[in-house]
Structures are given as C-alpha cells and as structure tokens.
Amino acid sequence: MPEWYEISYRTFIAVGALFIFTKVLGKRQVSQMSMFEYITGIAIGNIIGYISLDTDRKWYIGLVAVFVWALVSLGMAFMQIKSKKARDFIDSKGRILIKDGKVLEDNLKKERLTSDELMEQLRKKNAFKLADVEFAIMEPSGDINVLLTRENQPLTPKHLGIKVAPEQEPQMVIMDGKIMDEPLATIGLSREWLNTELEKLGAAIENVYLGQVDSYGQLSVDLFDDEIKVPLPQKKAALFATLKQCEADLMLFGLTTKNKKAIEMYERCANQMSEIVADLKPVLHR
Template sequence: MPEWVEVIIRTLASIVVLFGLTKLLGKRQISQLSFFEYITGITIGDLAAAISLNVKEAWYLGVISLTVWVLVSLGIEFLQLKSKKARDFLDSKSTVLIKDGKVMDDNLKKERLTNEELMQLLRSKNAFKAAEVEFAVMEPNGEINVLLKKENQPLTPTHLGIKVGPESEPQAVILDGKIMDEPLATRGLNRRWIHAELEKLGVSLDNVFLGQVDAYGQLYVDLYDDQIKVPQPQQKAMLFAELKKCQADLEMFGLSTDRLDAKTLYGQCATRLEQVIDDVKPLLTR
C-alpha cells in the first residue's frame, strides 16, 4: 500500500477515534479546562497527529496510548467529583483579587498578574474603576468574575420596586420558509394561526428566513428581502390602551351621572380596573 494512502486511512481513523474519545470526556474538555485537562487536551491532539503520520509504527500502539490518557482523565474527573481536596489540588482554588474596592496585591503577585492585566480583565466585565468593585475573584479556569458595589450596579426593575412578569424563551416556528410544527404546538398554536399572522404583516411564508413566537403569542419575522420593513406587533400596546380607555370611560360615567349609587359603582369599578392595569402593566409595556 502506498504511504500516502496509508496516511489518509490513518488520519480518517484518528479523526473517528479522537471524536469518540472526546465525546466520552464530555463538554467540559472543550469549555472550562483545568491544568490537567489542558495537558490532556494537548497530549491527545499530539498523539492523534502521530498516529496519522508515523507510518513506521503500529497504529494500535497510538490508540492504546490515547485510550490510557482518556481513562486517566476520566478517573481524575470522578476523583474530583468525590473529593474536595482533589479538586483543590488539581484545579486550585479561586483567588480574590479585589475586596471592598481594594486590590489584593499579594494575591495579584500569586497569580502573576500585572496591574495592566487586572484592569484589562475588569474592563472585559464593564468595570473601569477598581474602587467601584465590591468583589473580584479569579476562578480556577482563569476567568474573572466581578461584583460591583450597589451604588454602581445597573438599575433594574427590582431597585424601582417594579414587578416584571416571567418570560419563557421564544420559539422558532419558521425556519427557511418552513413551518416548525413542534415548537408551534409548544405555544398551543397551529398552522392556520401562522398564516393568519403572516397575512396581517403582509408577507408570504416563502419569504420568511426566521419566525419566532414569544411567550405572549406575538410573531416576529426576519425576511430574506432586507429591503422590506415588517411592522412590529402591537397587540400588547393596543390591549393596554384599551384598558386605559375603559378606565377613563368608567370615571367619566361616574362624573356624568346624578345618581349617587351609580356614581359609587362606577368609581369602584374604575378603581378595581386601575389595580388590574397596574398588575398587567409590566407585561404589556415592554
């Protein structure tokens, strides 16, 4: 067999074996690497390349070496799951870099970080002043996590005492001009609803690149033709405006009647409707 053919066969076999072993190691091997996992990843890649090109050596010896490395890595992962001491030894512990706005110089030297590198890491977390940071910690995988002081944190509805309704993930119901029945059924909708909504928007199904339905049953579409502007759904805004109009009508009826009992009834209904509007406002005005 010519060597170039053998190299092709060995390379294809290495890809299959490496893919299978990497799947066995799991997603952690390609995301947050510990020191040992980093070494394992480099070594496995080097062994796979050696199996592909070293035609003078038996291919199965490389596969055996790969298998040993993978088994050792799996054993280390199981050991880490069972023992905190093993986790601390292999992955090391998190290191506090900033506490109460003060840079921990000794910890910075321990991680061999310069001031410039620390500021770069802070900027990646949208923190531009060390004094504004309540707590900054370097995780074992080298990532830095930052907690700003309360007065420097972004304003949220919780700070304003505003209740925000829960919202589930949007469902992609149209992909490449084709209706996805399973996500559509998840929202309790059907194809007839899709066609009716597309007719309201004035677009055809085959021109829709992506269509999503949010938790409130509103359809958002992205078209192949970028020159066409699609109007945004207005159902929530229209419902909110209608509720406000009903409240205003009740108040007007109460002012226009001379009967005391009717005036009281209209006033009570307007007050209750106002409470309902306050409850649903977070859902209808975002």
C-alpha cells in the same frame, strides 16, 4: 499501498477516534478546561497527528495511547466530582482580587496578573471604574467575576417590590423557510395560527429565515430579504392601550352623570382599573 492512501485512511481513523473520545470526555473539555484537561488536549492532539502521519509505526498503538489519556482524564473528572479536596488540588481554588472595593495586590502577584490586565478584565464585565467594584474573584477557569456596588447594580422589578410572572423560553417555529411543528405543538399553537400571523405581517413563509414565538404568543420574524422591514409585535402595547382606554372611559362616565350611586360605582371601577394597569405595566412594557 500508496503512502497518500495510507495517510488518508489513518487520518480518517484518527479524526473519528478524536471525535468519539471528545464526546466521552464531555462538553467541559471543549468549553472551560482545567489545567490537566488543557495538558490532556495538547497530548491527545499530538498523538492524533502521530497516528495520521507516522507511517513507519502501527497506527493502533497511537489509539491505545489516546485511550489511556482519555481514561486518565475521566478518572480525574470522577475524582473531582466525588471529592472537594481533589477539585481544589486539580483545579486550584478561586482567588479574591478585590474585596470591599480594595484591590488585593498580593493576590494579583500570586496570579501573575498586572493592573492593566485586571482593568481589562473588569471592562469586559462593564466595570470601567475601579470604585464601582465591590468584589472580584478569579475563578479556577481563569475568568474574573465581578460584583458591582449596590448603587451601580441594574435596577430590577425585585428592587421595586414588583412581582412578575415567570416567562417561558421562546420557541423557534420557523427556520430556513420551514415550519417547525414540534416547537409549535409545545406552545399549543398550529400551522393555521402561524399562517394567520404571517399574513398580518405581510411575510411569506418561504421568505422567513427565522421565526420565533415568545411566552406571550407574539411572533417575530427575520426575513431572507434584509431590505423588507417587518413591523414589531404590538399585542402587549395594544392590550396596554386598551386597558388605559377603559380606565379613561370609566372616569369620563363618572363625570357625565349626575346620579351619585353611578358616580361612586364609576369611581370605584376606575380605581380598580388603575390598580390593574399599574400591576400589568411591568409585564406589558417588557
């Protein structure tokens, strides 16, 4: 058998085995690896290289080694799920770097982290001033999570005592110029509705790269032709404007009549409409 042919089929076998074992080990092996998983990844990579190129040895011996490594990694993962002590031993614990706005220098030294590196990580969390940080901790994965002081935290409706309705996830209904029927059915819409909305935007379906419907039933699209400008959805803005117009009309009706009962009724309705507008404003302006 020619050497190039043997290397080719051994490489295909190695890639297939690596894909299967990676799927078995789970997504965490790819995204955020612990120290042991990092070592496992390096070892399996070296073994896969051996399977592909070392034609002097039997290829299935390498697969046995990969299988053993994967089995050990799965065993360690199972131990981590079942035991807090195992998680602390394998992944180690998170370490507090900043507490009550004070940098803990001893913990920085234990993590072998310089002040420059600390500031770099803080800037990644949009904390450019050390005085703005209330609490910071280095997680076992190596990430640094930051809690800003209360006055530097973003203002939310909860801070204002405003309750907002839960928002469903947007659905991608057009992709690469093709209509996605399943997402459309999930939000209770049809192709006829989608075609009508596209006509309003002046966009042809074949020119739509991506189309997305939000929880309010508004369609936004991105076209293949970047030179064409598509108007933004205006349903919420139009509804808000209509409500404000109704409020203004009620106040106007109250001013144009001399009937006391009618004036009281219009004022009462105008106040109710004003309360409705105030309640809906956070939703309609999002």
